[in-house]
Amino acid sequence: MNSKIFSIVGALSLTAFSAAQACEIGARVSVVGNEFPAIQTVGAGAAACTGAEVSTNLTADHQKINVPGMQGNPAEYTSAIVANSSIVALMNEDVIRPLDDLVAKYGGDLQSSQLIKVNGKIMAVAFMANAQHLMYRKDVLADLGISVPKTYEEMLAAAEKIRASGKMQNPVGGAYKAGWNLAQEFNNMFLGYGGSHFESGSANPSINSEAGVNALNMMKALSEYMNPDFLTHDSNVTNAEYRAGNIALLNMWGSRASSQTTAEGVTDAVKNGHAIAGPMTVGGGSTAASTLWWDGWTVAKNISDAEAEATFIAMMNGISPSMMSDENIRTQAVWLIDGYTPTDAAIGVFEAAKMGTTPYPMLPYMGLMHTALGAELPDFMQGKESAEQALADVEAAYIAAAKEKGYLN
Amino acid sequence: MKHSTFILFFTPTALAMVLFIAFPIVSVLVQSVHAPHKAVLVEVETCTPLVGCTKETSIDQEATRELREQKPLGRFIGLEIFSDRGHLAISEVKEIWSGSKNFKEFFKKIGNLPFYRAMAFTLTFTFIVTPLVVIVGFLVALNVNALHEKIKGIVVFFSLLPFVITPLIGALVLFWMIDSRGVLGSAIQWIFSDPNLSLKASTGLMWISLIVYGVWHAAPFAFVIFYAGLQTLPTDQLEAAQIDGATRTQQVRYVVLPHLMPLVSFVALIQLMDNFRVFEPIVGFNADAHAQSLSWFIFNDLGGETRQFSSASATSVLTIIGVTILLLPVLRRTWRDFMEKST
Numbered sequence: 156m157n158s159k160i161f162s163i164v165g166a167l168s169l170t171a172f173s174a175a176q177a178c179e180i181g182a183r184v185s186v187v188g189n190e191f192p193a194i195q196t197v198g199a200g201a202a203a204c205t206g207a208e209v210s211t212n213l214t215a216d217h218q219k220i221n222v223p224g225m226q227g228n229p230a231e232y233t234s235a236i237v238a239n240s241s242i243v244a245l246m247n248e249d250v251i252r253p254l255d256d257l258v259a260k261y262g263g264d265l266q267s268s269q270l271i272k273v274n275g276k277i278m279a280v281a282f283m284a285n286a287q288h289l290m291y292r293k294d295v296l297a298d299l300g301i302s303v304p305k306t307y308e309e310m311l312a313a314a315e316k317i318r319a320s321g322k323m324q325n326p327v328g329g330a331y332k333a334g335w336n337l338a339q340e341f342n343n344m345f346l347g348y349g350g351s352h353f354e355s356g357s358a359n360p361s362i363n364s365e366a367g368v369n370a371l372n373m374m375k376a377l378s379e380y381m382n383p384d385f386l387t388h389d390s391n392v393t394n395a396e397y398r399a400g401n402i403a404l405l406n407m408w409g410s411r412a413s414s415q416t417t418a419e420g421v422t423d424a425v426k427n428g429h430a431i432a433g434p435m436t437v438g439g440g441s442t443a444a445s446t447l448w449w450d451g452w453t454v455a456k457n458i459s460d461a462e463a464e465a466t467f468i469a470m471m472n473g474i475s476p477s478m479m480s481d482e483n484i485r486t487q488a489v490w491l492i493d494g495y496t497p498t499d500a501a502i503g504v505f506e507a508a509k510m511g512t513t514p515y516p517m518l519p520y521m522g523l524m525h526t527a528l529g530a531e532l533p534d535f536m537q538g539k540e541s542a543e544q545a546l547a548d549v550e551a552a553y554i555a556a557a558k559e560k561g562y563l564n
Numbered sequence: 565m566k567h568s569t570f571i572l573f574f575t576p577t578a579l580a581m582v583l584f585i586a587f588p589i590v591s592v593l594v595q596s597v598h599a600p601h602k603a604v605l606v607e608v609e610t611c612t613p614l615v616g617c618t619k620e621t622s623i624d625q626e627a628t629r630e631l632r633e634q635k636p637l638g639r640f641i642g643l644e645i646f647s648d649r650g651h652l653a654i655s656e657v658k659e660i661w662s663g664s665k666n667f668k669e670f671f672k673k674i675g676n677l678p679f680y681r682a683m684a685f686t687l688t689f690t691f692i693v694t695p696l697v698v699i700v701g702f703l704v705a706l707n708v709n710a711l712h713e714k715i716k717g718i719v720v721f722f723s724l725l726p727f728v729i730t731p732l733i734g735a736l737v738l739f740w741m742i743d744s745r746g747v748l749g750s751a752i753q754w755i756f757s758d759p760n761l762s763l764k765a766s767t768g769l770m771w772i773s774l775i776v777y778g779v780w781h782a783a784p785f786a787f788v789i790f791y792a793g794l795q796t797l798p799t800d801q802l803e804a805a806q807i808d809g810a811t812r813t814q815q816v817r818y819v820v821l822p823h824l825m826p827l828v829s830f831v832a833l834i835q836l837m838d839n840f841r842v843f844e845p846i847v848g849f850n851a852d853a854h855a856q857s858l859s860w861f862i863f864n865d866l867g868g869e870t871r872q873f874s875s876a877s878a879t880s881v882l883t884i885i886g887v888t889i890l891l892l893p894v895l896r897r898t899w900r901d902f903m904e905k906s907t
Binding site: 208219222223239240243244246247249268269270271272273274275281284310323332333334356358382383384385386447449491508509514515516517519522523525526530533534536537539540544548551552554556558559560561562564 | 599600601602603606607609610611612613614615618619621623625628629639644645648649650656676678715743744759760761762765767796845850853854855864866867869870871872874875876
């Protein structure tokens, strides 16, 4: 047990060490962000700076605390690590600052594609890309002579074959947990059917459409091949099912690809059979039924310029190109950092980018839509109401929320 | 007691009550009738990796800041939030009323509105769990009280354990046990030889699980109160009943129960309040697809990316009103007892 702890500590300090260049800062740095491996690496890199205190709070609950933690003056957090969905909340509340000056002064290592610009101003520095795509068991598919599914229709057919063969009762996995996860799966499928969440240029919802109904029916069909508890399965539980060898096909986040076979207790069959591919299409469409994401960091508005400068320098150290020579770090994500050469774990996300996958909408009212979807779709998934009724409920719930927040009259 | 002495003693309490009870209530009331300003939206160019630059809608920060500085509370909207679909859904209910052919259809459609769906679960939960907690707690107390002195201590300790465990943790433990791959979940599948049977996938079974959890968690609370009450039971009354030839049931019915009656109303009062605010088991059991409560709505409004403070405040006000209505009978009874005693 002790030696295990030591080796973990050793690995962490090594990571931090290799990421550390000469990094001197003159004011406090405090980072809040999500907890997956790539972000841990960025946090460790920032924390390697010396001269002032660097603290990190990396947790799955980051979205609940980043806005309140940055609204005060001075803000508790000097930087928030965000994605295209969560930066919107920070911009809506006006708690992050434009980075143009700092990029000009200290941003020498950045590639222009890393700069997130809103209205001509740099609001965030992206360091990795992410997307959901297919992961599958090549051994199971090969045994049954099934080719790798390119569409969700093929996935259904493959699932039926696997079930019929008796290898697995419920071969399909998916993060269908009621709430955020289920809503995200709907977004994927809806965009794949060519849907658009809002009427062009307005906050009026437009999901109660043919694309919406088709998306729901496809999700329902897939759920027939899932563990009956699917409405309580988030990404972590779905991956646990995959690692235990209970499922053979799943649509999963690219950021989790590298850890699928390295986590504790993965069976050899899964280790050797694990494979990834690009996102699938659906309904004969050409758009991938997935969304494209970036993760990046921001700098708080309500802090002194000295703190902002220190934060920028520390975060730059967290995404330093020198990290890209470390094989372990390279496999953690699809890095947007200079010097990154893709690993096998990156195939899915690159494929998604190549297919022109729609980016997750960065709209001020998208969060409300996502919440409404997460709350109202479980009724349909349980067979309690029709697709049309569920979508009408989503729109009604969204409209009530959007009226309150002042997006709709 | 002299009035001045009374005031001197009472002032710190009164101040604390104003600070910790009255202010928060006033605060949610004020927030529930205000909403954020109308968003000033602009079309801006947004550039992101792998995609390039696109036109996107964003909030005009300067215009919004100006609005906020003029009126920091937001815009006054009166009772609009209370009547919207997420709360009392007045216009939706009216529409359903006029559009429904019979009561069955009416209730089915009403159950599709979040507030009424949550009330259906909350009230079912409250009115099943509260009496069960009182009954189970009372029976356990009677039995423990009849035990031999030597083992009493240890039995009391173990009976209290469910109440000692943090509610969320207790719920999570049970959640994993009833998982289709958990101990109870697979046992049930084996008993009924149905591999697709899942407690978590059925609304009815989920409600039962939540209710079982509610009773399991709160019964020790009732038990310990009743057990303490039993220690104050005058033995001469019991002996008198025994001499009169009362059976054990009759003793309980005519001597023990009347003695514990004030405690029963106390436990019922606390339990009604607690169960109406049911929250932890819903989170712990991941049960929000099947069961929701007003507290869960507040949690959902405040968490995540949406932060609907006005909606959360309105739900809080509705919770206060709901608790008050539930407690009215008990409070009236307490008031009547008090008046009887003082006359």
